[in-house]
Amino acid sequence: MGVRKLWYSKHSWLKVFTPVSWILRRVVEYRRARYKSDTNRAWKASVPVCVVGNITVGGTGKTPLVIWLCEWLTRRGIKVGIVSRGYGGKASQYPMMVSQQSLCRDVGEENVLLRRRTGVPIVVDPNRVRATQFLIDNHSIDLIIADDGLQHYKLARDIEISVLDGARGVGNGLQLPFGPLREPKSRLQDVQWLVVKGEPSCNDLPTSVMHLEPVEFVNVSNNSVLSIHEFRGQQAGQLRAIAAIGNPSSFQNTLDQIQIQARVKPFRDHHHFRTDELKHNGSVIIVTEKDAQKIRELPIDTSHFWYLKVNVKFNEDMDEFLTSLFYKHGINVKART
Template sequence: MSNVIDRLWYGQSRPLSVLAPLAWLYRTISESKRRKAWQAGAENLPVPVVVVGNITVGGTGKSPLTARLVDCMRQEGWQPVILSRGYGGKSDRYPLLVQEGTPAGVCGDEPLMLSLATGCPVVVDPQRLRGARWALEQGLGDVLICDDGLQHYSLPRDIELAVFDAQRGIGNGAILPVGPLRESVDRLNSVDFVILNGAQFPSSGERLDEFAGTEHANIHAMTLRPASLVNLNSGESRAPEALNGKPVRGVAGIGNPGRFFETLRQLGAHVQEQAFPDHHRFRPEDLASGAGEWLVMTAKDAVKCRGFSPDNAWVLTVDACLSEPFEQRFLERLSESAVQLQSQMTERSNHG
């Protein structure tokens, strides 16, 4: 499936150009929803809201970036709460606070992964604004970070980050279904930061100059660094380099499985690829492997395989690496937002 998408959307040509009328309709509806949401002028929440998202379809590295931003904020004394739609999960009640024992089928794979990886509160609600208000009512934290919510315009936001796979970029530059774009590239003019996953860090360590023909004051590189190999059953942890020279069956049900398989190869593994659709619900038979093979999967997939994974199943964890100038600027922007919100609240109180 990934190869088909690469051919249809991520080359220079547009083989689906016959669907241009649908792309025009998609863009018209999307822009109308955004315009109506901004005109409605949803009242700001009393704490800063950070939205991490993308304008392309498929995996770009949003969740590792979210986890890293959580770490950065905590180091500065903030108490972050992660908001998520909970795609792939179905609960009989919302808002839902993710617990260690919450099944991925209830809360979604990414919320459970982020909860286990960060240890911070993760609130799932398809209506993100309702989830945000509930999180504040419960006193869960003093800053909200929304994983994958760039197009969820009913949620007010103070900082927006748009994440891209640096290799894929914007593909053929067309709107769905002709190309991979959910919104036009012009949308980048209104975000605070553009993050390129897999881009080369400039020698100065600071920002990049432009992306996809768009100049922006804050375009920054990000890389995903393999952090550890953890056995799903025993909990044993090894260095990622343990895969060097080993026969590996790589299993991935993510938006861009090719990137994961390439990471395994860079670690020296001899990889047999097994790709599944994004958010795939794994079954025991999906985890079959040959004698002597290491079965290696992503953290996002691993949370759905707890309880039936074989003894040779390992999860490769990754850390998002960002430049110090970006992290400093992000924290400055966060503090500025908090001051602005406090000023607005004081002004409303004085006029109340």
């Protein structure tokens, strides 16, 4: 059993590290308290900053939510920009603007995906303060979304959004590396918007519930589109699936939900595929949209690869809530509708 599976196991021997985890939790809380007590420690941007992140490691649905939020704001005339650490990539220099020609090995597959889906300006840099200043200096921006920046306290923020996987929750409740927590669960009490992917299994905090709704299949090679019904009918032969994401089991659940008979082969998050790992042998291979960004850059025949496009859908209309939330922080989306 892998370490991440142990984090979510009910009978994990990692519980013996609870005292050590408590010490690590106190260190994390102390670090955050220092930034809260001294507002001059964090750099304040000239435009509002909205952080979208999580208190657990990987696989919460954060990237689809960022896409949805960018689209929601853009439809209301808000000029949005994104800053990101650039996980999964290593650029030759920083800060680096993400373009339609950017490669995953430079800026990370999530940022290539975000650029393609949203079209908003994106800057990657491990130094998010520098990335934010660069974005402001080079683009007319009303609002910056700091992707996966919840724990990056050097960058002051106006709005905090946290995403939690409803099925997995906080796992064994221990801090890294003994559990999935970057910060204690109590941290969720301080964010302005808590979004749970899927129905929350056990949560006592006010939340908005989102689902990742399967939309269609897209061919990695030529971007041709098949509805889910058409894909099931045309791809009746051998199907395989692979996923290099934070929570591969969620991809398996989605395929099962739409009655696609394929077993997902998991890889570690941000895995850089080798060509020998992607031999299709005549079968059709289903991948996530995130992994498709990396696969299309490889020197192989990608016509056998199809990704499943998903969109975020909420259980309730979020317009009134978000309009009020952003208005409180200087973004009048209602006036620009």
